[in-house]
Amino acid sequence: MDNFIVSARKYRPAAFNTVVGQGHITNTLKNAIKTGHLAQAFLFCGPRGVGKTTCARILAKTINCTNRSENTEACDTCESCKSFNEGASLNISELDAASNNSVDDIRNLVDQVRYAPQLGTHKVYIIDEVHMLSIQAFNAFLKTLEEPPKHAIFILATTEKHKIIPTILSRCQIFDFNRIQIEDIANHLAFIAKSENITAETDALHIIAQKADGALRDACSIFDQIVSFSGNSITYKAVIENLNILDYDYYFKVTDANLGENISNALLVFNEILNNGFDGHNFVAGMGSHFRNLLVSKDHETLQLLEVGNNIKEKYKEQAGKCSLSFLIRGLTILNKTDIQYKSSKNQRLQVELALMQLCSINSIGADSEKKKDLIKAEAKPLKSETVNITASNPNNSQQVNIAAPSVNAVKTEAPPVTDVTNITASISTPPVKEEHTAPVIKKPVIKTASPSISQHLNVEKKKETADENSKEQNQNTSNQPSQPFTQQSLEEIWDKYANDIKAKGRANLATALLSRRPVLKNETIIEFTINNKAIEESIEEDKMNFLGFLRKELNNFLIQLQLIMTSAEEKTNLYTATDRYKHLAEKNPAINKLRQIFDLDIEF
Ligand SMILES: [Zn+2]
Numbered sequence: 001m002d003n004f005i006v007s008a009r010k011y012r013p014a015a016f017n018t019v020v021g022q023g024h025i026t027n028t029l030k031n032a033i034k035t036g037h038l039a040q041a042f043l044f045c046g047p048r049g050v051g052k053t054t055c056a057r058i059l060a061k062t063i064n065c066t067n068r069s070e071n072t073e074a075c076d077t078c079e080s081c082k083s084f085n086e087g088a089s090l091n092i093s094e095l096d097a098a099s100n101n102s103v104d105d106i107r108n109l110v111d112q113v114r115y116a117p118q119l120g121t122h123k124v125y126i127i128d129e130v131h132m133l134s135i136q137a138f139n140a141f142l143k144t145l146e147e148p149p150k151h152a153i154f155i156l157a158t159t160e161k162h163k164i165i166p167t168i169l170s171r172c173q174i175f176d177f178n179r180i181q182i183e184d185i186a187n188h189l190a191f192i193a194k195s196e197n198i199t200a201e202t203d204a205l206h207i208i209a210q211k212a213d214g215a216l217r218d219a220c221s222i223f224d225q226i227v228s229f230s231g232n233s234i235t236y237k238a239v240i241e242n243l244n245i246l247d248y249d250y251y252f253k254v255t256d257a258n259l260g261e262n263i264s265n266a267l268l269v270f271n272e273i274l275n276n277g278f279d280g281h282n283f284v285a286g287m288g289s290h291f292r293n294l295l296v297s298k299d300h301e302t303l304q305l306l307e308v309g310n311n312i313k314e315k316y317k318e319q320a321g322k323c324s325l326s327f328l329i330r331g332l333t334i335l336n337k338t339d340i341q342y343k344s345s346k347n348q349r350l351q352v353e354l355a356l357m358q359l360c361s362i363n364s365i366g367a368d369s370e371k372k373k374d375l376i377k378a379e380a381k382p383l384k385s386e387t388v389n390i391t392a393s394n395p396n397n398s399q400q401v402n403i404a405a406p407s408v409n410a411v412k413t414e415a416p417p418v419t420d421v422t423n424i425t426a427s428i429s430t431p432p433v434k435e436e437h438t439a440p441v442i443k444k445p446v447i448k449t450a451s452p453s454i455s456q457h458l459n460v461e462k463k464k465e466t467a468d469e470n471s472k473e474q475n476q477n478t479s480n481q482p483s484q485p486f487t488q489q490s491l492e493e494i495w496d497k498y499a500n501d502i503k504a505k506g507r508a509n510l511a512t513a514l515l516s517r518r519p520v521l522k523n524e525t526i527i528e529f530t531i532n533n534k535a536i537e538e539s540i541e542e543d544k545m546n547f548l549g550f551l552r553k554e555l556n557n558f559l560i561q562l563q564l565i566m567t568s569a570e571e572k573t574n575l576y577t578a579t580d581r582y583k584h585l586a587e588k589n590p591a592i593n594k595l596r597q598i599f600d601l602d603i604e605f
Contacts, residue, residue, distance in 0.1 A: 008220035046177025049215030064120035131163035179214025203309035481558035
């Protein structure tokens with residue numbers, strides 16, 4: 001390691017034709033040099049590590065070369081080229097605007113620009129990270145940029161083009177550098193490996209190229225890092241270990257488990273991944289990429305979008321053959337949803353596991369829904385009254401039954417007017433419930449029924465919705481839940497018990513609201529509770545799950561429904577202030593007035 005030079009520097013391209021992946025730029029520059037139409041100000045834009053500074057240097061060298069070759073490359077033998085290659089040329093000057101962004105720095109540069117080069121024809125000034133210059137520095141620079149001396153060429157480089165002010169942009173010839181393709185980076189790394197007598201597996205180099213995300217310099221650094229880690233032989237295994245990259249094999253394994261509907265296997269592989277110290281979110285993102293890769297592998301046309309080594313490409317082709325298009329698309333939807341929800345989830349592991357279970361169920365659900373489609377088609381006629389929109393003739397009890405199966409347009413037929421409500425409920429409730437068991441993930445059938453006792457009390461539109469939900473719950477619960485009758489008295493006892501419980505837990509407001517009035521048992525299962533204020537309604541609605549659960553459990557009746565009735569008339573009698581309360585009491589008992597006068601009492605506000 002006596003004379004170690006990092007690969008990015010050692011193998012930095014020294015001629016236009018060795019620049020990796022920026023052919024559109026090098027060709028334009030070469031042509032401009034050849035025809036003598038070279039601009040004096042350039043703006044090189046693009047991500048880091050893609051060759052902006054390298055191109056600027058090659059341009060400086062080539063333009064000063066006294067003995068350019070036919071295809072406009074520097075000769076590397078003339079005096080100018082030699083001094084460039086030794087890094088001793090005075091015709092190139094680099095300013096890093098990230099650390100030298102003041103007006104003074106720019107003034108120094110502008111002062112230098114005046115002097116013509118001693119050797120060669122042009123002086124090239126590279127200003128890196130030019131977007132970091134202060135506004136004043138920009139302004140100090142504008143004049144020079146507009147009318148530079150003949151021998152001066154400015155190359156401004158930036159990773160953030162949008163931060164460059166328009167006055168600068170309009171004075172420069174702009175070149176947009178590409179992110180370098182993974183294939184190109186891998187080839188370049190292979191070239192370096194060969195020159196350094198290092199054996200490297202192609203897949204390993206592809207992984208490095210992927211990790212570098214389009215930046216050749218980064219790829220070279222990673223390459224050096226791996227070499228120092230594993231010596232003169234770079235293997236796929238060493239690379240994924242060193243870069244902490246999840247092995248492709250895991251994704252193939254999980255996908256195999258998904259295809260085989262083997263939930264346990266999928267969960268075990270995920271567990272192994274977590275045990276190896278990988279993050280669940282990375283895994284989800286990786287699975288997404290994997291499915292995407294499988295998708296593009298299915299078509300010969302899109303196969304070129306697959307940026308992996310050849311061995312892995314074969315694996316992809318093989319697995320893609322086993323996956324149906326709908327499996328992959330549904331899988332991608334599931335993974336994408338998990339990806340979005342992951343951050344906000346409290347139980348992130350479960351989130352991923354749930355996704356895996358869904359992935360394992362795609363095929364069976366797909367098959368089920370196909371079967372169901374056929375079934376519904378076949379049975380549409382005999383079951384007319386069960387799979388239709390039923391519009392009851394009684395205006396108070398309008399009923400709707402929609403049975404929604406996935407990707408099946410609900411069969412809608414006008415049924416004869418029905419008057420007997422209970423019969424309908426009975427006849428429709430069975431088949432959808434059965435469906436639910438066979439296909440757990442399928443959208444549940446939406447059953448909207450309103451029993452007369454509920455709808456009679458509902459005047460407001462919003463209330464109707466809640467009632468619909470209630471009856472939906474009711475429908476699902478009718479099967480085997482206990483429904484023991486109870487009395488108004490036992491209801492009040494349990495009601496107060498709950499109120500006192502939550503009071504003890506510090507929720508005095510809600511408790512007071514619950515205790516302020518009596519619940520009324522309307523029929524066997526409907527409890528009516530009158531409220532006079534929106535806030536109370538909201539807090540009861542918020543707590544409804546707990547509250548209703550408590551009532552149902554304590555009263556051993558799981559059909560209990562709670563209806564909130566809003567009254568506006570009673571609002572006026574609310575005694576908020578002390579004066580109100582005093583007046584109210586005085587009305588009831590005039591002696592209080594006397595008492596106050598005798599003792600000359602004030603009302604405390
Ligand atoms: Zn030369």
